[in-house]
């Protein structure tokens with residue numbers, strides 16, 4: 001099965017961000033959206049998730065599909081504890097015992113079980129972001145959509161989180177796609193990297209990473225050719241043309 005958008009148009013006033021834009025994503029791979037700031041990645045993600053209505057075009061997704069969406073900012077409720085923030089997305093879905101188990105399992109994936117009773121204001125920015133990732137895990141959407149989920153996190157923590165996301169993906173196999181500006185993040189976890197330019201957004205290249213995830217952490221040299229390719233593409237996009 002695939003998630004598909006076809007011939008989508010989306011403008012903000014005179015700015016055409018998506019112009020006759022089409023894309024198909026399957027479940028068997030982790031997809032990464034890469035491209036210069038302002039090219040339209042978030043707009044694309046919002047349109048795909050139904051958060052933003054396109055001006056025209058078709059969104060073809062399986063019926064009643066649920067999105068676990070991680071936004072650029074954490075969007076936690078300050079008056080609720082960590083566990084309450086995570087449990088919030090489960091209220092309509094499960095009984096109390098299952099909710100508690102699910103919250104615990106999700107917090108454990110992001111290594112925050114010890115902070116379940118803390119309030120957001122008592123946590124660092126990185127910890128708050130991990131809570132928002134745990135919340136997305138707990139919801140168990142059939143789609144895991146992430147807009148720069150690792151922004152501002154230091155390397156070790158990012159790797160732990162990407163490992164957690166990969167583990168979650170192998171367990172649940174949701175459609176998974178994320179936006180990043182960081183080449184190393186893309187190469188660490190993605191199977192397909194879409195390099196975009198714009199606006200209007202266009203696909204410059206799709207890079208298919210052939211190295212198994214299990215080898216990437218300990219053998220970054222295997223990713224070197226991809227890294228050079230991605231760096232060259234990025235430089236050519238961000239350099240002003242003469």
Ligand SMILES: Nc1ncnc2c1ncn2[C@@H]1O[C@H](COP(=O)(O)OP(=O)(O)OP(=O)(O)O)[C@@H](O)[C@H]1O
Pocket residue numbers: 012015017035036037038039040041042043044199
């Ligand atoms: N609500 C809005 N109203 C007007 N213009 C907007 C709105 N949202 C986005 N834009 C503009 O549309 C373009 C695409 O924005 P978008 O956020 O989709 O890009 P992006 O690739 O995700 O950027 P970044 O990497 O910086 O987050 C940008 O020029 C942005 O300023």
